[in-house]
Amino acid sequence: MPHPFKSGTLRRTLVIYLLIACLFPPILFSVYTYSSLHSILTGKIRSGIDASLKQEATGMENMLNDLDFVSKQFALDGRLAELVNRYLKASQTYDKAEIKQDIEDSLNLVNFTSPNVGLTVYYMPKAAEPVLFNNLPVTEGFSIDNLPPFVQYKGAVFHGPHRTQYKNSDNTVISSLRVVRTEQQTPVYIYLESNYNLFRKILNSALYGMKVSHYVFDEEGDALFADDGEPPLDPKQLRYEEIAASGGCPYRGYYLFGYESPQGWKLMTAVSKNEFNREINDWFRRLALLFAFAFGFAIVLATLVWRKVYGSIRKVNREIVRMTRDREAPVQYMQVEEFDQLLGSFQDMKTTVNGLITEIGHNERAKYQLETEKLLSQINPHFLHNTLNTVQWVARAGGQEEIDRIVTLLVQVLQYNMGKNSLIVTVGQELEALRHYIELQSYRYEDELSFSIDVEPGTESIAMPRFLLQPLVENAIYHGQSEEGGEIRVVVERQPDAPGVLTLRVTDNGPGMNEETLAGLLEDEGASRRGMGIGLKYVKRLLESYYYGSGDLLRIRSVPGAGTTLSVHIPIRSEVELYDQSAGR
Structure with missing residues (x-):
């Protein structure tokens, strides 16, 4: 048997052309995609991260503004400052208790109207009892000395992120510290913290749709890891100016994105290269799968077309010629699988055609038989009608009305059924x-x-x-x-x-x-x-x-x-x- 793919065969030509037709579009598409879609997807991911970073930074700016506004109410408001002065000057326990109750009511009122503010403390470091007033219980050994500095903004000093000094919580917060306007030589401060888990809600990886790590930079440029767990990059080795000058290139296996706030602080997110390229890699895997499917489809299609076209050109023509001469002759198989499948289908067609011809002949014979039966039922109807008319006349002559009616009905039924x-x-x-x-x-x-x-x-x-x-x-x-x-x-x-x-x-x-x-x-x-x-x-x-x-x-x-x-x-x-x-x- 000659080689099926030798030069000049129809099978080889069909397979080559079908492979080109099926593989050329995905190959061209892959080349074009690699050169353009990668940058499009990268730009899309970067834009999404920048937008989420800006949203988080805006949340932090609003949080600091809320702390600044509330701290001014507590520190600079004339009535509250006067109450604090009176409390510090009062010597009678009853007077102090009354003033303290008035101040705590004011604390609760301001906290109620400012849901973003959590722990609130009037703090006098050099007093025997430094915590003068507070809205929530504080941790033992409450102090402001070891808080990480963040930024100075509008007369207040902000610290954080750090663990809250609220006794019954371990959330991460941002705090503010402002000097209260009093007549005392010893300074009094109003200490405020962001409310509970507000900081965690603002810095949330769910906004990005991928795992990110957050770093905040204080006004001196020092970085602090803002998430729980171990930082992927050492904060001490991070400098915002160096990162900004990197031009978006990976830094130690991470893509870094930054935002510089007009309040004097900076926010940065770190995304690992694998996480950043996850969507791009998924797309290329789907493209590779499409290419493999197109290649397999081309092979299958080439085989099917060869069997349907090349196999039928020679055999079907010969069997059609034989069918015109001998309709009942069975198909002659060639013991070649591809040919025998097609010839089997042709044999089924011949059997169906012969069956239809036989059925038509049977129907014609049945139709002829029905016509014959109908014709036999009408043999000599005139003789039968004349005889019945005679019986009807005899019945009338004899006064047999019932017999006359029966014969009349019989004649009418016969005329309808056997008539022309x-x-x-x-x-x-x-x-x-x-x-x-x-x-x-x-x-x-x-x-x-x-x-x-x-x-x-x-x-x-x-x-x-x-x-x-x-x-x-x-x-x-x-x-x-x-x-x-x-x-x-x-x-x-x-x-x-x-x-x-x-x-x-x-x-x-x-x-x-x-x-x-x-x-x-x-x-x-x-x-x-x-x-x-x-x-x-x-x-x-x-x-x-x-x-x-x-x-x-x-x-x-x-x-x-x-x-x-x-x-x-x-x-x-x-x-x-x-x-x-x-x-x-």
């Missing part, structure tokens, strides 16, 4: 003939059966095949007899959920039938054994072979002990459409 009238009638004409048939059967069964006909108004003019209802009523008469008196009901109506469908339904209250009897009811031999003649067979074949193309329009439902229902659901069509359908057009 149109094969397409209206519902009204079919019901008129059915009433003659029912009246004729009433003479035979007398009080054993009762009949009722319900017709939906407006349906009498609908076109339908002739002799469709009488076989259904015949079946009901045969099965509807019961010891208590049979009832047969005929209903003609439009289907409620499908106004374009006409329903013909005949129901009896007879003993009903089991599943086995129902299964054999429409079989040729079974129907004959039960005395059904060709009635239901005729209806089914009429629906299937002539007018509607399906015998399933006839449905039978029966419950033992509850009667049987025969129904026919036919599409509402015009007389012309029914004629065209019966003619095969």
